[in-house]
Amino acid sequence: MHRQGKRTIIFDSAPSITGNASVVGSVEGEGPMCAEFDRVFDDDTLGEESYEKSESALQKEALTRALKKAGKTEESLDFIFAGDLLNQCSASTFGMRDTECSFLGMFGACSTMALTLASAAVFTESGAGIMSAAVTSSHFCTAERQFRMPLEYGGQRPQSAQRTVTGAGASIVSLHRSDCPSIEKAVFGRIVDMGIADANNMGAAMAPAAAGTIADFFEDTGCDLRDFDYIVTGDLGFIGSELLRELLLKDYSLDIGSRHLDCGKMIFHRERQDVHAGGSGCGCSASVLNSYFLNRLKKGEMEKILFVATGALMSPTTSLQGETIPSIAHLVELRRPDSVRTGGNNNA
Amino acid sequence: MHRQGKRTIIFDSAPSITGNASVVGSVEGEGPMCAEFDRVFDDDTLGEESYEKSESALQKEALTRALKKAGKTEESLDFIFAGDLLNQCSASTFGMRDTECSFLGMFGACSTMALTLASAAVFTESGAGIMSAAVTSSHFCTAERQFRMPLEYGGQRPQSAQRTVTGAGASIVSLHRSDCPSIEKAVFGRIVDMGIADANNMGAAMAPAAAGTIADFFEDTGCDLRDFDYIVTGDLGFIGSELLRELLLKDYSLDIGSRHLDCGKMIFHRERQDVHAGGSGCGCSASVLNSYFLNRLKKGEMEKILFVATGALMSPTTSLQGETIPSIAHLVELRRPDSVRTGGNNNA
Numbered sequence: 001m002h003r004q005g006k007r008t009i010i011f012d013s014a015p016s017i018t019g020n021a022s023v024v025g026s027v028e029g030e031g032p033m034c035a036e037f038d039r040v041f042d043d044d045t046l047g048e049e050s051y052e053k054s055e056s057a058l059q060k061e062a063l064t065r066a067l068k069k070a071g072k073t074e075e076s077l078d079f080i081f082a083g084d085l086l087n088q089c090s091a092s093t094f095g096m097r098d099t100e101c102s103f104l105g106m107f108g109a110c111s112t113m114a115l116t117l118a119s120a121a122v123f124t125e126s127g128a129g130i131m132s133a134a135v136t137s138s139h140f141c142t143a144e145r146q147f148r149m150p151l152e153y154g155g156q157r158p159q160s161a162q163r164t165v166t167g168a169g170a171s172i173v174s175l176h177r178s179d180c181p182s183i184e185k186a187v188f189g190r191i192v193d194m195g196i197a198d199a200n201n202m203g204a205a206m207a208p209a210a211a212g213t214i215a216d217f218f219e220d221t222g223c224d225l226r227d228f229d230y231i232v233t234g235d236l237g238f239i240g241s242e243l244l245r246e247l248l249l250k251d252y253s254l255d256i257g258s259r260h261l262d263c264g265k266m267i268f269h270r271e272r273q274d275v276h277a278g279g280s281g282c283g284c285s286a287s288v289l290n291s292y293f294l295n296r297l298k299k300g301e302m303e304k305i306l307f308v309a310t311g312a313l314m315s316p317t318t319s320l321q322g323e324t325i326p327s328i329a330h331l332v333e334l335r336r337p338d339s340v341r342t343g344g345n346n347n348a
Numbered sequence: 349m350h351r352q353g354k355r356t357i358i359f360d361s362a363p364s365i366t367g368n369a370s371v372v373g374s375v376e377g378e379g380p381m382c383a384e385f386d387r388v389f390d391d392d393t394l395g396e397e398s399y400e401k402s403e404s405a406l407q408k409e410a411l412t413r414a415l416k417k418a419g420k421t422e423e424s425l426d427f428i429f430a431g432d433l434l435n436q437c438s439a440s441t442f443g444m445r446d447t448e449c450s451f452l453g454m455f456g457a458c459s460t461m462a463l464t465l466a467s468a469a470v471f472t473e474s475g476a477g478i479m480s481a482a483v484t485s486s487h488f489c490t491a492e493r494q495f496r497m498p499l500e501y502g503g504q505r506p507q508s509a510q511r512t513v514t515g516a517g518a519s520i521v522s523l524h525r526s527d528c529p530s531i532e533k534a535v536f537g538r539i540v541d542m543g544i545a546d547a548n549n550m551g552a553a554m555a556p557a558a559a560g561t562i563a564d565f566f567e568d569t570g571c572d573l574r575d576f577d578y579i580v581t582g583d584l585g586f587i588g589s590e591l592l593r594e595l596l597l598k599d600y601s602l603d604i605g606s607r608h609l610d611c612g613k614m615i616f617h618r619e620r621q622d623v624h625a626g627g628s629g630c631g632c633s634a635s636v637l638n639s640y641f642l643n644r645l646k647k648g649e650m651e652k653i654l655f656v657a658t659g660a661l662m663s664p665t666t667s668l669q670g671e672t673i674p675s676i677a678h679l680v681e682l683r684r685p686d687s688v689r690t691g692g693n694n695n696a
Contacts, residue, residue, distance in 0.1 A: 001475045003426070007450055009476050050669050078351070079536060086663065087435040089455040093539060093661035097674040102355055102536035104463065105455035105661070105676075107437040115452065119467075126474035127349045128357050146665075188427065188450035191441060313445075313453070315436035317494075321398050326445040328453075 001125050005220025009186045014335070015124040016180035017117075017171045018131075019070025020294040022287035023061045025140065025166030028279075031268045036291035037167075038065050044141065044166055051141035052086065052094075058168040058283070059084070059095035059137040066133065066170035066290070077101040077172075078129025081116035084137050084282050085109060085164075086146065091137050101133075109311030110206075110235050111189070112136040113169060113286040114330035117307075118186035120173035121332070130175055137168035138281030147199070147316055160201040162237045162280035165267060169286025171294070178338040181297040184304075185221065185333040189213040191313065193326040199312075199319050203240020203264070203277055206310035209327035210236060211247040213308060217331055218254060229302040231256050232293060234285035234309030234329075235264035237278030263288035285309045293334070300340035307332045349473050353568025357534045362683070363472040364528035365465075365519045366479075367418025368642040370635035371409045373488065373514030376627075379616045384639035385515075386413050392489065392514055399489035400434065400442075406516040406631070407432070407443035407485040414481065414518035414638070425449040425520075426477025429464035432485050432630050433457060433512075434494065439485050449481075457659030458554075458583050459537070460484040461517060461634040462678035465655075466534035468521035469680070478523055485516035486629030495547070495664055508549040510585045510628035513615060517634025519642070526686040529645040532652075533569065533681040537561040539661065541674040547660075547667045551588020551612070551625055554658035557675035558584060559595040561656060565679055566602060577650040579604050580641060582633035582657030582677075583612035585626030611636035633657045641682070648688035655680045 001011050021038045029040030039061065046061075048054040059082065067073060080099060082092035083106035096103055108115035116134035123132055141151055143164035149155040176182060192209040210233050217223070225231075236244055241262045248254040263285040264278035289307055296302045310329040319325075336342055349359050369386045377388030387409065394409075396402040407430065415421060428447060430440035431454035444451055456463035464482035471480055489499055491512035497503040524530060540557040558581050565571070573579075584592055589610045596602040611633040612626035637655055644650045658677040667673075684690060 003475070003477060052665055052669065083453075083455060085436070087665060088433070088457065088661065088663035090661070090663040090666050092455075093674050093676075094666060094671065097539040097541050097661075100538055103539050103676060104467070104536055105431075107431060107453035107455045109436065119452070122471060122474055122476050126470055126476075127351070128470050128474075129351060188452055190448055191445040191451050193445050313436065313438070313441035315434065315438040317400055317435060318438050318442060321400065323442065326441050328441075328451060 007187050007216045008220035011121055011125050011183055013125050014176050014182040014184055015121045015173050016177045016182050017294060018174045018177060018180045019066040019172035020290040021062050021065035021069055022167060022169040022290040023058055024287050028165055028167055028267060031273060033267055033288060033292055051139055055091040055137050055139035055142050056095035059091055059135055062168035062170040063133055063135050066172050070172040074099050076131050077133055079104060079123055079132040080135060081106055081119050081132060082135040083107050083112045085143055108328060108330060109313055110280055110282050111309040111311030111328050111330050112282040113289055114307055114309035114332050117171055118188060118330055118332050121183040121186060124173050132173045133170055134173060135170040136282040136286045138164050138283035140164045140166045143281055157276060158200050159276050160239055162203060162264060162277045163275040164281035165279045165284040165287060167283035167287035169290035171290060180337050181294055182335050183332055184335050187213050187217050187331040189329045191326045191328050193324055195324045197324045202280060202312040203237040204243055205312050205325035206327040207236055207240040207243035207247060209329040210244050210308055210310045213329040213331050214248060215252040225259060228304050228306055230261050230305045231259055232305050232307050233262045235280040236262050236310060237264040239277050241265060297334055297336045300336050300342045303342040304335045307334055355535050355564045356568035359469055359473050359531055361473050362524050362530040362532055363469045363521050364525045364530050365642060366522045366525060366528045367414040367520035368638040369410050369413035369417060370515060370517040370638040371406055372635050376513055376515055376615060379621060381615055381636060381640055399487055403439040403485050403487035403490050404443035407439055407483055410516035410518040411481055411483050414520050418520040422447050424479050425481055427452060427471055427480040428483060429454055429467050429480060430483040431455050431460045433491055456676060457661055458628055458630050459657040459659030459676050459678050460630040461637055462655055462657035462680050465519055466536060466678055466680050469531040469534060472521050480521045481518055482521060483518040484630040484634045486512050486631035488512045488514045491629055505624060506548050507624050508587055510550060510612060510625045511623040512629035513627045513632035515631035515635035517638035519638060528685050529642055530683050531680055532683050535561050535565050535679040537677040539674045539676050541672055543672045545672045550628060550660045551585040552591055553660050553673040554675040555584055555588045555591035555595060557677040558592050558656055558658045561677040561679050562596060563600040573607060576652050576654055578609050578653045579607055580653050580655050581610045583628040584610050584658060585612040587625050589613060645682055645684045648684045648690045651690040652683045655682055
């Protein structure tokens, strides 16, 4: 691999995603992405005694299914890259504890899917190993009680708040194969803090980080926006997405317009499901990427996308101490398999 | 780089640690390592309004000093790998938020120094970048109130409990230089859970993970114990260290005997400082590695060491839910600079 410009990594061998899976909870199963997911759990507890254990089970289920779709077992994996929103990333450590693979815990809040995916690509191309998994999850009930209020309290949330997705996604990253989608480039983001302190408006806090990473990518590579079917952000939701478009246009003269999609906007029916500003959580972009987008890339219905997952890096403690919200966005460029012809750029 | 055996990564180019620094709090400054540290803060608040902010300041101070010793500034850094024990790794995200570097948040609990150092070596040798920082911290006051009791409560702790170190360490990892210590090999550990549930006896929970990683390394590489001046574990403390030796002897026929040192045993005076089973926390192994050990490698007083940092991957929530403690150990082989002749293996 080599570096282009200030921050972009070019994967010369283009590691492939040879398996991908996403599993979600009941509310997500009622959303517009319903038919895309590998499994919808009607019971958000997954039969576990606590929601934290349910979240770990979600992660394990996503990994198991992704491996199966790759035609592999855990024994084939050299590394697992995983992280989540829970204190001490416990959904991941407990979800993955029965595996025998080298485990690298990561923390990127809701940017984790892009962080783990890009890291897996670096390790694969570097020769450190030949097969890795990138895994993450979130759960509405664990996030709500950890970050906000006890579930029983039934607190009102402002319209700017997003709903944490109950879901997990897993990608298996391997040496290049012509019949699988590939990872072409990546940008590991920098921390951006524009002074927003409202933890009920995280899309707004994260939008400048996404804008910075996207702008860095286009400046580094000289790519044209029209090279991509879509710029897919993680979970900016309705408010953050608007802000992102405005920031890119105003500060960087990039008009992403109709090429922009946001997993936080896509995963729920806005009106019917009463989710306010959209979905959020590591599981949001993880479940949508590992179903809707990777499936379309595999079929050649899309040629190339930029997947830009965003994370708000605060904790309840830092918010209570009056801190603002540092944010980050990691980017991965994904491409359809060589062997699949493209049905045409949907936006062209 | 290439892989040897099941889990060991060989860094063919042997990236160097071109700068290292450690900064600690007042109690650590009264310990036997006092003269080794770059800075001892008499005031553990570092003048900040909260202990969480103090911990972030510790991390920033360690990074600044390591960069200065490397003769570099933040602008030279391609990546920062950082993590800590606080919920949502906030000591790192807030400590590093003013930097402009690509930021990769990692979670390995007290194994973080080895996790970030090994990751930085992979990224450097891979060509993803040419200079990275590996940074971590812990703070007695943030850990105590997050994991155990309010500080004012003054709870009694059992003799098996370890004291969280107030300290931070940073290493600057760059392309190989003949005048700096080098990173030769690494093992990213697997999660090991032997069913220990007592969060006041973490050394015991972590010892099997350390034993597994060390045994994997010797099996993979065929190295001889006598190739190393020391096997340095992170923070097993007095109880965990004993267990490690027993496990390695019994299960793997490896007698590490007098070649074993543990940062958790080294950082405090056991009797005089009333620290029970020794030191712990990400800052324990980070501060001792980035002072005592790297300084001795630099001078050739040691030739080669294995640095094996261990982490207990539980959270207060998982412990309250009756879960046992999954643990992990990551290993890095470090070598003196090419240009420095060795004063002889202290143990030979």
